[in-house]
Amino acid sequence: MNTTSSRPVRLGIIGLGAQGGMYAKLIGDGRIPQLSLGAICDVDTAKSAVAERYGVPFFDEHLAMLDSGTVDAIVTTVPHYLHPEMGIAALQRGVHALVEKPAGVYTAQVDELIRFAATTPELTFAIMFNQRTNPLYVDLRNLLASGELGALRHTSWIITTWWRPQAYYEQSAWRATWGGEGGGVLVNQAPHQLDLWQWLCGVPRSVFAKCSYGFRRDIAVEDEVDALVDFGDGATGSFITATHDIVGTDRLEILCDRGKIVVDDSKTVTITRLADTEQAISASMSAADVVDLFRGQADLGRYMATSTTTYESRWGQQHADVLTNFAANIVDGTPLIAPGADGIHGVRLANAIHLSSWLGEEVPITDFDEARYLAELNRRIRAEGTSPERPVR
Helix, strand or coil: CCCCCCCCEEEEEECCCHHHHHHHHHHHCCCCCCEEEEEEECCCHHHHHHHHHHCCCEECCHHHHHCCCCCCEEEECCCCCHHHHHHHHHHHCCCEEEECCCCCCCHHHHHHHHHHHHCCCCCCEEECCHHHHCHHHHHHHHHHHHCCCCCEEEEEEEECCCCCCHHHHCCCCCCCCCCCCCCCHHHHCCHHHHHHHHHHHCCCCEEEEEEEECCCCCCCCEEEEEEEEEEECCEEEEEEEECCCCCCCEEEEEEECCEEEEEECCCEEEEEEECCCHHHHHHHCCHHHHHHHHCCCCCHHHCEEEEEEECCCCCCHHHHHHHHHHHHHHHHCCCCCCEHHHHHHHHHHHHHHHHHHHHCCCEECCCCCHHHHHHHHHHHHHHHCCCCCCCCC
8 A cells, every 4th residue: 555645646647548638637637636647658759748738757658657756556548458568567566557448358468467466465456447436337236236136037238339430440550450459349349338247247157149240340350249148047148239330229137036127328227126036926826817917907016116217427427436446545445446356357258259259159258268269369360460469378
């Protein structure tokens, strides 16, 4: 923990794009009292003007910043492949690390970061899962954890509100490539949902998936995903996402023994609570009840009660909340909302979805074959011929 709690924690921002710029503004506006801006790092030296405006040092190389003594902590707003190596470099130098989502592209590199972080327990290691601060999902997690709705039966999330035109992908040569970005919608748009889904429902045991690569866009990576997961004990789930649906749908359903949760557009929550388990209700019905049911005359109010709540958007404040929590953990040990080690779950599920679609078979998640995935990823990077293959450690 930080022993210099008399002053704010000095945060270094690595990568001053839209996200890094937002963090600089949040700190500059005084919205994170325990954080101050310590330095800015970006390979584009023209961005030194931003550092000058904030009155902090500028570096065009992250190791130079980490060795400068100007920062106590860093946040990595850089391409996905770089998050693990920059996180490790910071922790090696006694600097706290907050990595952006996803924690990396493939599980082997995220595992390496997590293992190293475990050797520096005095340092804070967190991930920017800002959606975990959304009161909607906090309330749902608490409800599910309470056991009130019983055991999970099925869950589905259709999240296709990521429409991206072709020009989006043509902004940079590295975008939507295996070597540059490491994937498509699973690693770029949907990591928050992959995290939230497992945060709410648990980590699935296996997945069978069909992905479409360059389906509606001229890209190498996936722009549509249909995945079926097995949570064990008969519970299943489906995850559907795409970047070519201009209308878009955002609907999460969680069916349990004693009720159902439906979330529309990440803001309206409808919860139906059953008077007993669904099986007990089924067993209690007589033949006459079944006739009434088929005629539409059954009094379903005897069996269930439904409530609907609409939540206000807290976009922007969510990022401030994670930064505030990160600083508080450094200063006084406040528990982390999103410990860095949690970053492995979304990456592993995304990797397993890719691997299942490549192999055409069900892939285990709890005993995921990292080497097999990396070999398949490198085969695709090699075919592109524009980026080096990823190392096998």
